[in-house]
Amino acid sequence: MPVAAGCTGGSSDPEVGPTKPASQKPVVLTFGVYGPDAALAAFASTVSVWNATTEGPEVKLRTWESRDRMRAALESGVPVPDVFLAPRADLRWLLDNGYAQPVDELLDERGVNFGDGYSRDALQAFSAEDRLQCMPYAVSPMVIYYNRELVNFERMRNRGLDAPDEDATSWSFEQFAAAAEFASRPRRDTKGVHISASLSGLGPFIESGGGSVFDDAVDPTSLTFSSDDSQGALERSLELLRNPNVTLDEDQLAEASPLQWFERGKLGMIAGYRQMVPQLRLVQGLDFDVMPMPVLDSSATVGDVTGLCLSRKAASTSAAADFMVYQLSVDAVTRVTRTGYLLPANLEVALTDAFLQPGRMPDHAVFFNNAIRSMRLAPMIDNLPELEEAVQPSLDQLVYGVGVLDLDAVTQEIDETSRTVLDPESVSESPSPSESDAE
Template sequence: MSVRRGLLACVAVASVLTAAACTDDSPSPTPPTPTPSTTAPPEELSFGVVGPQDVQRAFRATVDAWNLDPDHVDVEIRSWPTQAAMRSAIEAGAAVPDVFMSSRSDLSWLMENSLIQPVDELLDDRGVEFGDTYSRESLEAFSTDDHLQCMPYGVTPTVIYYNKRLVNFDRMRARGLDVPDADATSWSFDQFAAAAEFASRPARGSKGVHIDPTIEGLAPFILSGGGTVFDDPELPKSLTFSSDSSKGALERTLELLRNPQVTLDETQLDERSAVAWFQRGKLGMIAGNRSLTPILRQKNNLDFDIMPMPRLDGSATVGDVTSLCMSAQTSSASLAADFMVHEISADWVGLVASTGYLQPANVEVALSDDFLQPGRKPEHAAFFNTGVRSMSAPPLIDTLPELEETVAPSLEQLVYGVGVLDLDTITTEIDDASKPVLDPESVTDSASPSETPSE
């Protein structure tokens, strides 16, 4: 590491450790507004970031390091707590930052509104190594129209978090129960079900498992059991919960999830969230991604670890990919690309990953101590990386929130309903309800009155 680079790194790390995010209170001369015909470089670029305060402080440190170099154009941070908050601000008229974080779930919206520009050629010209440093899955997630639209930054495969006191594999093994081997990198659905039943202790008021009754929550089990969630991976017109393969996977899964002795019921979830039950030590297992880790670490007496999503037939999970995008209206794509290269370097991605929230798309950082954090929970953080290889992302459609809301009542009936499960009827209802959201034109066409001859 050069002396200059070492100095910048020390300043950035110190900024995070002291939690002293810089402000814009210090006076500075206001540059004159350039005329429309000027070709002068911009005086400042903007960087849009999202996430909790720890993540925002880490990003502030990376920007501080950039701004220390007098040869760099200054970068100003604009921050939002969530991706949805950033999108709402932009939809309400806020300027799009020159470089900004985004989720793959917003890629369709960004492209349809011409808010971004491709980054592959700009980054390739600056020597960014795509193939060796990033997984194929993360690159494909933002590749469309023969270009890389945004640069992968983070990945979020879903895994199973488990309470090690409630799901004690050694004690289960001593009782002759089916458990994964100590060095296993996967586990079967039967082993998952056995762990859920073992963790359910009525005398102590604990339940074994909670899986959200949502498309995202059930999708890993459907995919693992050989089913499909959408009728087309790119341009879906319907959900496919009622297909034979999907129903077969759901039937096996729901035998566990509909057992009120093992899973949280609606009354308990009305009282507090599943994460809160897990934090209280009253829930054996919960699905989540890396961003849940620092939240659980806040409970000092909570001993937890992770496992991959269980296998019905094959390995499968779901998740999202986050990225850094470049505004289509940036005043200097060249300078914005220079700053993007700075932000995706291993040093600075590692600094953000060290907060515990980010699972980096950069493979080098994902395998480093900045992310794996040996000696801290969860012990088997490497399973986050394993999950990337079996992760499926939803199609590039901008109606996923509406779709989840539309089918929510049927999915809740699927998981929480009492009595005999009419799987054929409910899954057909789910698929039918999805069609007006995913393919509204076909529904409009079918609803149009047919022409009849006048009398």
């Protein structure tokens, strides 16, 4: 892979903090990040350490509460920070607008170890135009969170039900379905599982069952829900996901969010990402753990990668690259990882107690690490929100519809609607039904 050329293995941190030449005008850099307060405070501490212990330029932190707020600010004309966090989902937008510059050569010159320090998949996620555009910082695979009181594998096995061992590294869809049914207890008003009617919610089940969400991993023109393989995977999984006896109904979803039902102890399982952990730890009486996404035919999940990017208009590209190297160091990444909100892309930190946090829920945090190997990333397109909005009514019909499901008709509708967003020119060029009849 081009991004790794000339790089060495190992995990030791490169030196940081260059000395400024006396004749050079002082440079002030900005570092843009987003996230919950605890994560922002951790980022602030890394900046304080940099400013106090290096002779590099002063760095000022700029923060936003979410990725959407940060993107909206940049779109409104707010200057791009010299170094900034960005999800891979925004990479196409960053490149199209000239907001970021490649970092591979800059980091290679500074001794950053791409070899054993980062997974190839994480590096590939931020590679485009034969360059590494941003450096992977955090990885976010989807897993299953489960309430250990409602989904008790030992009790299931004692009753002769199909359940995985406590330390099993995978589980079948049949075991997942059995757990959902076990957790559904009408007398206690509990339901077994909720999976969102969304591309990310259904994606793991489609991919695990041998199907695919998009017709091309790089430049898609359509969703492929109506393909034979995707329909087969949906047919198998929707038998459970549409079952009103084990899933949240419309009235329950109108009353509270699926996460709120889970926090109340009324929902056995919910799909989610690492960022949910600190919030769930604060819920009194909630005993939870995580499992990988269930397997239909092969392991599969979805997720995203967050990277550190370098502004194309940085006040000093060299100084900004030096600061980025510091932010990628084990010490700096560990400070943020300890907050519990993220799984670091730095493999050395990801395998330490800073991330695994033994003695704290979830007990099987290592499953986040394991899930990276089976994580499928969405194509690098910038109109994904528009696509999701266009197909949402049909996705709702798939998961929440009442009565007999015409799977063929609904999936074809999803694919046809997706083309109006992903490949509008082909739709406009297609003859209307009346024109085809006339011919």
